[in-house]
Amino acid sequence: MEKETQQKQMQDIYNIFRDVLKNWWVVxxxxxxxxxxxYIAAAVLYHPSYTSAxxxxxxxxxxxxxxxxxxSSAQKLxxxxxxxxxxQILKKKVAxxxxxxxxxxxxxxxxxxETNLLTVSVTSSSPxxxxxxxxxxxxxxxxxxxxxxxxxxxxVFEDPNFPSVPDTIFQGRDIMKKAFLLGAAVMIxxxxxxxxxxxxxxxxxxxxxxxxxxxxxxxxxxxxxxxLKSRIKRQKKRMLMNEPAVSFGFAETVKKMRTKLxxxxxxxxxxxxxxxxxxxxxxxxxxxxxxxxxxxxRGKNVLLxxxxxxxxxxxxxxxxxxxxxxGMGEQxxxxxxxxxxxxxxxEMPLYLLVNTAVQTRSxxxxxxxxxENFLKMMxxxxxxxxxxxxxxxxxxxxxxxxxxxDFSLLVVKQNQTKVPFINDTIDMLNSYGKGVAGCIFNxxxxxxxxxxxxxxxxxxxxxxxxxxRYRYGKYYGYGKYQSYYxxxxxxxxxxxxxxxxxx
Numbered sequence: 001m002e003k004e005t006q007q008k009q010m011q012d013i014y015n016i017f018r019d020v021l022k023n024w025w026v027v028x029x030x031x032x033x034x035x036x037x038x039y040i041a042a043a044v045l046y047h048p049s050y051t052s053a054x055x056x057x058x059x060x061x062x063x064x065x066x067x068x069x070x071x072s073s074a075q076k077l078x079x080x081x082x083x084x085x086x087x088q089i090l091k092k093k094v095a096x097x098x099x100x101x102x103x104x105x106x107x108x109x110x111x112x113x114e115t116n117l118l119t120v121s122v123t124s125s126s127p128x129x130x131x132x133x134x135x136x137x138x139x140x141x142x143x144x145x146x147x148x149x150x151x152x153x154x155x156v157f158e159d160p161n162f163p164s165v166p167d168t169i170f171q172g173r174d175i176m177k178k179a180f181l182l183g184a185a186v187m188i189x190x191x192x193x194x195x196x197x198x199x200x201x202x203x204x205x206x207x208x209x210x211x212x213x214x215x216x217x218x219x220x221x222x223x224x225x226x227x228l229k230s231r232i233k234r235q236k237k238r239m240l241m242n243e244p245a246v247s248f249g250f251a252e253t254v255k256k257m258r259t260k261l262x263x264x265x266x267x268x269x270x271x272x273x274x275x276x277x278x279x280x281x282x283x284x285x286x287x288x289x290x291x292x293x294x295x296x297x298r299g300k301n302v303l304l305x306x307x308x309x310x311x312x313x314x315x316x317x318x319x320x321x322x323x324x325x326x327g328m329g330e331q332x333x334x335x336x337x338x339x340x341x342x343x344x345x346x347e348m349p350l351y352l353l354v355n356t357a358v359q360t361r362s363x364x365x366x367x368x369x370x371x372e373n374f375l376k377m378m379x380x381x382x383x384x385x386x387x388x389x390x391x392x393x394x395x396x397x398x399x400x401x402x403x404x405x406d407f408s409l410l411v412v413k414q415n416q417t418k419v420p421f422i423n424d425t426i427d428m429l430n431s432y433g434k435g436v437a438g439c440i441f442n443x444x445x446x447x448x449x450x451x452x453x454x455x456x457x458x459x460x461x462x463x464x465x466x467x468x469r470y471r472y473g474k475y476y477g478y479g480k481y482q483s484y485y486x487x488x489x490x491x492x493x494x495x496x497x498x499x500x501x502x503x
Contacts, residue, residue, distance in 0.1 A: 014445040015415040019195035034183025048166035052130040053121035055158040094136035216438025217257040258294040270406035276389040282413040283442040288388035296350035300383040308390035309362035392425040407434040
């Protein structure tokens with residue numbers, strides 16, 4: 001129980017970390033905004049002040065002792081002298097002498113510790129004003145204080161200085177740095193809270209507790225793929241079970257799901273499977289491609305259809321080369337026989353019907369009689385048909401394909417889509433055929449160090465480019481290929497197909 005609790009905590013940390021990292025640009029924007037706003041506010045509120053100061057020596061009229069002789073007199077004189085220097089009478093005299101309406105400064109008097117020295121300073125918003133005010137006070141204070149100070153003599157020990165720099169220098173750069181860090185910290189904390197409270201599927205237990213379906217399989221995060229880009233320049237990652245960089249556990253999980261599919265297919269007499277997801281970027285294309293490869297490795301004649309006609313990429317994901325103009329999207333309006341667009345991979349009985357051109361009016365074609373008749377023919381020719389469908393959210397294509405499929409698999413990426421949307425998709429899929437066979441929990445982090453998991457390099461949903469050992473050998477032209485007409489099955493192909501059907 002304690003181990004499960006620790007594992008769940010690690011999953012929560014990983015999900016929070018991934019959500020925050022996924023929204024790094026939000027953190028950066030907020031931090032920069034906070035930095036600039038703090039700078040502007042500080043610049044507006046900053047009012048520099050300048051202080052001019054002088055020093056007096058306090059002594060008695062009859063005394064000839066040094067500066068340290070009359071400390072007690074200096075201490076007693078401070079309050080009295082402060083009253084004189086801060087009096088309205090003196091300030092008015094200084095203001096009149098300088099032709100000012102008021103005295104625009106602050107007077108401060110202090111005793112130098114353990115001496116008979118007094119420091120008088122005047123602070124104002126202008127260095128010139130501060131200097132003139134103090135100089136005016138030195139000229140006028142004897143007349144005001146002659147009846148107050150008595151036997152005490154004040155002598156100027158140090159002339160007033162001209163304040164060339166403000167008392168406090170504007171620290172704009174430091175303010176921006178602090179505001180940047182504070183803004184980033186606040187935004188990270190906010191994103192972490194939102195991620196923790198997000199109503200998504202974060203653990204396997206959430207499948208049974210939150211979703212209206214069962215768990216069909218779990219595909220874990222693949223950190224082993226984080227260095228693939230450095231080994232294959234300009235190649236996108238391809239999580240296929242027959243790739244050497246994919247872990248043994250990943251391949252075995254796909255094989256287990258294949259076994260469950262074959263059992264359910266035989267039990268319910270189902271051949272056409274729709275693989276879909278609620279939202280984009282949940283890994284459905286990679287799941288569909290891996291299931292098709294696993295079926296073909298078992299000797300089954302499998303047709304993999306790229307059902308999302310509004311994008312391309314299945315051929316790149318599988319690492320195969322399609323002759324230009326031979327894709328389904330380019331031939332929709334011109335080709336009545338879709339079977340002529342089906343290509344067979346040489347090293348296994350895997351057939352492909354891929355898309356090479358974006359079609360915005362895909363719903364009409366997928367719901368057409370032509371496509372329906374094609375699927376009926378494929379039920380006779382193939383042992384299994386897998387449709388890599390589009391995401392269900394905001395699209396009608398997934399519902400059209402669900403009507404034509406026998407059953408469906410729903411791919412749910414960890415901590416990606418909100419539960420209400422997933423359940424809406426499940427309800428839609430359950431309305432057609434045998435409904436949802438189950439949920440494939442995808443890209444699941446199970447434990448280990450969060451930072452060493454290689455965020456963004458694990459099992460994913462990206463399409464790859466033509467890299468791999470599979471090439472079409474049925475076409476001759478276009479460089480290597482001399483023609484892109486569909487080649488008739490050889491006797492050996494037919495023999496393989498017969499043997500697989502007997503199995």
